[in-house]
Amino acid sequence: MTHILSRRGFMMRSAAIGCSLAASPLVTPMTFASAPWDNRLVVIILRGGLDGLDAVRPWGDPDFVNARPSLATERDPALALDNYFGLHPALAPLMPLWQAGELGFVHAASQPYRDKRSHFDGQDLLEAGLASREGGLRDGWLNRMLQGVPNVTADTTYAIGREDMLLTRGAALVLRWTPEVDIGLSAQGLMLMELTMQDDPMLAQAMAQAVNLADQDGDPVVMADEQDMMEGMAADQKVLKGSKSHERIADFAAQQLRQDARITSFSIGGWDTHANQSRVLAKPLSKLADTILRLKDGVGANVWGKTTVIAMTEFGRTVRENGTKGTDHGTGGVMVLSGGALRGGKVYGRWPGLSEAALYDRRDLMPTDDVRRWAAWAMRGSFGLSRDHLERVVFPGLDLADDPNMLL
Numbered sequence: 001m002t003h004i005l006s007r008r009g010f011m012m013r014s015a016a017i018g019c020s021l022a023a024s025p026l027v028t029p030m031t032f033a034s035a036p037w038d039n040r041l042v043v044i045i046l047r048g049g050l051d052g053l054d055a056v057r058p059w060g061d062p063d064f065v066n067a068r069p070s071l072a073t074e075r076d077p078a079l080a081l082d083n084y085f086g087l088h089p090a091l092a093p094l095m096p097l098w099q100a101g102e103l104g105f106v107h108a109a110s111q112p113y114r115d116k117r118s119h120f121d122g123q124d125l126l127e128a129g130l131a132s133r134e135g136g137l138r139d140g141w142l143n144r145m146l147q148g149v150p151n152v153t154a155d156t157t158y159a160i161g162r163e164d165m166l167l168t169r170g171a172a173l174v175l176r177w178t179p180e181v182d183i184g185l186s187a188q189g190l191m192l193m194e195l196t197m198q199d200d201p202m203l204a205q206a207m208a209q210a211v212n213l214a215d216q217d218g219d220p221v222v223m224a225d226e227q228d229m230m231e232g233m234a235a236d237q238k239v240l241k242g243s244k245s246h247e248r249i250a251d252f253a254a255q256q257l258r259q260d261a262r263i264t265s266f267s268i269g270g271w272d273t274h275a276n277q278s279r280v281l282a283k284p285l286s287k288l289a290d291t292i293l294r295l296k297d298g299v300g301a302n303v304w305g306k307t308t309v310i311a312m313t314e315f316g317r318t319v320r321e322n323g324t325k326g327t328d329h330g331t332g333g334v335m336v337l338s339g340g341a342l343r344g345g346k347v348y349g350r351w352p353g354l355s356e357a358a359l360y361d362r363r364d365l366m367p368t369d370d371v372r373r374w375a376a377w378a379m380r381g382s383f384g385l386s387r388d389h390l391e392r393v394v395f396p397g398l399d400l401a402d403d404p405n406m407l408l
Contacts, residue, residue: 029267030253031142031168032175034260035152039306039341039382041263042253042295043142043375045167046288046313047123048271051327052334053319053365054281055091056105056347060084063354067320071277071327081105085347090285093293097338102296102304104344104406106335106374108352110315110367117329119272122314127167129372129395141372141394142265143170145379148389167265250291254298257307271313275324292338305340308378308407312336312371318363319354332365335374341382341407348374348404372398374406381407 054071058064060083065072079087081098085107097103112131113122125133129141146152152172168174246268253264268291270284288311296304316333332352337344352358352366360366376390376398391398 029165029176030249031165031263031265032253032256032261033146033152033168033172033263035146035149035262035383037262037383039262040257040299040303040308040339041378041382042257042307042309042339043167043263043265044288044291044309044311044336045123045127045165045265045267046271046284046311046336047267047269048119048273048284048313049122049315049317049329050271050284050313050333051273051277051281051317051330052107052313052332053316054273054277054327055088055285055336056081056107056334057086057088058084058107058351058354059086061351061354063319063356067354069321070325071321081347084351088281088285090282091289093289094338097292097296098345101345102338102340102342103292104337104342105347105349106337106369106371107347107349108332108365108367109335109349109369109371109374110332111371113315114331115361117315117331119314119329124166126312126314126371127165129375131397137166139170140165140167141375142167142263143172143174145385145390145394146170146172146174146263148385148393149383165265165267246287246291247294250294251298254295257295257299258303268311273317273326274322274328275326277321277326280326288336292336296338296340301340307339308341308382309338310335310375310378311338312375316365319359319365320363330364331360332367335371337374337378337406343406343408348406370398373400374404376400377404377406 053064053068057072059075059080075086076089079089079092079095081087085105087095087098094103111122111126113125121133124137125131127140128137129144130137147170168176249266253266257264268284268287270287271281273280292309295307295309299307312335313333315329315331317327317330319330321327337348350368352368354365356362358366372395376395377400379385379394380387380390380400385394387400391400
């Protein structure tokens, strides 16, 4: 049975026994699932609509510069992926992965969601893995995948802070945790809490899980005295106010993947670039590059060789830049693929071109592939899931079509 421990309820019960609880605001939920496989899968949701045309620039398309007079910069040979595409400078740290065959992209890809271009609807449908809201959004595609795998093990589901991601919500048990939420207790406070909760087994179990995970991210749970607890709280707040929380997320995810976890998921925001895109987009792209590199370093060469990373966004952005040197909500976008298990060094997908007649609605990059298909093949290649389960349960109605041969 799934039990969700809310931050409010947890703090109220803690306050009743006078213990000190250091709970920072939730920024990004992370999900871990252990399973009877040796391969690993990391799913990153890029919230806000990544402009794929800026992240992976089609320099070889003659209409690119005309559509983006201020955003389409001159070719940089150091960032050339091939004779047609090149990377945004903020992704330059990933070039060694490209050269090693551990980085790839799927261009002109999108989920089936079209036309309304709403972040909320787009993100919900992306995480649900469905073509429409018809019938409701009850669970996420990553959870449905786990439901079809025998002998999957995971601890009781809980969330401390904000609601969990739809991507992992569902009947399969997964363990949710946020590195930004820490617990600081004195030894006496921990003992009092355990005594108080002994008559509430479900809450006691959730508390034990929270303490166990909190102790794994480098911050001790049991403090020697109140001064240590106050210093710990101040340090956590400093992390949240800074720009390096994504590094902590990557480090924590890597630690779990080195052990029993086989699947992790989290999100990175900041991709909504309506104005001053050349300045605004560099920050989330740098975070994405840092996250991938820290995952690689954190899991080590052996685990990285069994790891596939897929990063996907709810929609792309308009082909033409707007009057504020940004881009508006669009359709076709780009998926970012990485990992030692990837057959990288390629820009996958069928490029539709940027002439006005080739655009979707005469404004957006035309989608020529479904992001769900690539996620499905990543799961099939990593875990050996059947086509029937992927097409009927995980992504209902999806046609996997031919194997894109994306994994080694």
